[in-house]
Amino acid sequence: MRLIPLSTALAAMLAAGAAQAEMPPIDAAELAAWQSAYAEIQAMSPKWAVQGGDAFHASAAAGVPVVYLDVRTPEEREKGVVAGALQVSLTELATEAGIAALPESKTTIMAVYCKSGHRSALAIPLLHRLGYVNATSMQGGYEGWVEAGYPVE
Secondary structure, eight states: OOOBOHHHHHHHHHHHOTTTOOOOOBOHHHHHHHHHHHHHHHHHGGGGOEEEHHHHHHHHHTTOOEEEEEOSOHHHHTTOOBTTOEEOOTTTTTSHHHHHTSOSOTTOEEEEEOSSSHHHHHHHHHHHHTTOTTEEEEETHHHHHHHTTOOBO
16 A cells, blocks of 8 residues: 655645545554644643733733733834834744743743734744743734834834
């Protein structure tokens, strides 16, 4: 029996129409890798909460320490940043310099933001893998923060 990669099988199903396609045999190692990744996503998904800027702003105003982490590019940050934000672009986040710029305490509440929310959502799994259990993507990103009239630099 000839085994084919999962990606090839999925492409064949899409091309033929899912209702009509027969699933070809899947390589056991590839299937195990996909199942492991899926299990990890399921286990982490409660930590992937998205919180609005209003909640972070209210928490900070009430005295709860919140660290804002801007994962946008340096060019985007020229237009402004959330007041006091750490600035580590998403592409730098997995580097030694990027990790060194993060808070020492792994329990720090982090509001992670980008322009609108996509890159910050991508940063959350990496931050959780690094042990930052309270890293949350800020819904609406920088644009939402500015629209709400909150402080920027």
